[in-house]
Amino acid sequence: MTGSVVSGEQPSASNVGEPRTEVAPVRTGEDLDWAALEAYLRMHLDDVDGEFSVLQFPRGSANLTYRVGFGDRLLVVRRPPFGQLARGAHDMTREYRVLSRLHREYDRAPRALLHCADESVVGAEFFVSEYRDGVVVWDSVPESMSGVDDAGRRIGYAVIDALADLHAVDPAACDLAGLGRPEGYLERQVHGWLARWDAVAEYAPAETAALVAEVTRRIRAAIPASQRAGIVHNDYKVDNCQFPHGHPDRVKSVFDWDMATTGDVLVDLGTLLNYWPDRTVDPESDAAFIVVPGMHGLDLPSRAEVVERYAAGSDLDLSNIDWYEAFGCWKTVVILQQLYARFVRGETTDARMGQRGEFVAPLARRALSLLPA
Structure with missing residues (x-):
């Protein structure tokens, strides 16, 4: 070579x-x-x-x-x-x-x-x-944007706008109408993520496993009726977006499409809210966020402003958005447990994966705070 x-x-x-x-x-x-x-x-x-x-x-x-x-x-x-x-x-x-x-x-x-x-x-x-x-914005305003006024809020709104633009795409226009099966999408998603949890639940402490089981029960009991199908990214968050150097107002690229499908687009908004740091939330409460350290310092818009911005460009009813956010949180619980299981099984040498299990219980409690008993 x-x-x-x-x-x-x-x-x-x-x-x-x-x-x-x-x-x-x-x-x-x-x-x-x-x-x-x-x-x-x-x-x-x-x-x-x-x-x-x-x-x-x-x-x-x-x-x-x-x-x-x-x-x-x-x-x-x-x-x-x-x-x-x-x-x-x-x-x-x-x-x-x-x-x-x-x-x-x-x-x-x-x-x-x-x-x-x-x-x-x-x-x-x-x-x-x-x-x-x-x-890519990870835990601070990029150096190239450090002199830009209100860069954090502008980054946040650009991320939301890029998501709304994705959801406006007609899958058939780019030959992706057959990517998924929108009918029954949420039910299949819940069933699939439960199967993923079951495959790695043995690596969780009994108390954590019981907590996740209660989240699962509430998620399944309150599945909403889907309103409109479109392209769903399925892991949409700030750090899957790329910006031009020095320009916070428009996302240049979106990465990590391996779970993309067609289905209920509000799943993406729930995922985004789940990852979104919010200074208006008490960090000591069960609703506290688990985010990359430093992201609170970005001064992104609040979660309420995220929903308002998305709603301004959409005709969807967002009254059930808490369920979608809880669903996004529950999926993150499963993903973290999968990563931790890979570390325990010796399938990765990345030491970060050995710490992922620590966040499972706090995130499960946060999901519970968003769901009716």
């Missing part, structure tokens, strides 16, 4: 004050067969004549994402994490399908260029997409 691949131990990217570099040397234990990958890409892509290089996007918690270079041409390669995977999770075929089409109607979707189903190349299916330069 020609070129360079940089590997090494990486610090945790989940705490304020640690490096915020976009890419870093490949984390120990997450190297792929770079020679096989290089040969495959040179065979199946045009304009890949330069020297081969690889760095990793270190911030993600699950899918393995790498920035691959051929000279000055940069691409993104994504594959599922190592180890046992939940059914339907980390679906590279789905993500490729969405990103190879959605860009026609939604310019914030990076264009996918290539899908490889041959697991012998890098140990799993993977896809390749265009690389976009920009900045």
Whole structure:
């Protein structure tokens, strides 16, 4: 293999004050067969004549994402994490399908260029997409926006507007009408996430498992009637959005589409609210948020303002939004438990995953605070 691949131990990217570099040397234990990958890409892509290089996007918690270079041409390669995977999770075929089409109607979707189903190349299916330069907001206003007035609030409103624009896309216009089955979507979602929890519940303390079981009971008892189907991202949050350097008013790209489908679009709004830091909420209450440290300092709009902004551009009834937020919280509980289970089973060397289980019980209590008994 020609070129360079940089590997090494990486610090945790989940705490304020640690490096915020976009890419870093490949984390120990997450190297792929770079020679096989290089040969495959040179065979199946045009304009890949330069020297081969690889760095990793270190911030993600699950899918393995790498920035691959051929000279000055940069691409993104994504594959599922190592180890046992939940059914339907980390679906590279789905993500490729969405990103190879959605860009026609939604310019914030990076264009996918290539899908490889041959697991012998890098140990799993993977896809390749265009690389976009920009900045992701994690735990502080990016340096390039530090001199911009009211940057945090403008970032927040841009994130909400990008979600509303996605929900306005007609799936049929970009050949995605068959992506999912909107009829019965919420019921299937609840059933599927319950199955995921059951697969990893054994790694939770008995008290936590009982708490999650009560959340599940209330979620199932209050499933609302869906109002309108559209494209659902299914993991929409601030740090899955990219901005142009120095410009907080419009999202440039939205990432992580492996769970995208067509269904009840308010699921995305509930997910966004679940991740949204809000200074108006008592940090000592059961309704307190578990967010990336430092995000409160962004001075984003409040959750009430998020709902108001979304409602201004929508004709949907948002009176049941608390259920959608609780559902988003419950899904996050399951995801955190899955990540923790992967660490316990020795399927990842990422030390951050060993801490994910600590947040399961607090988030379950928050979900309960949003649901009727």
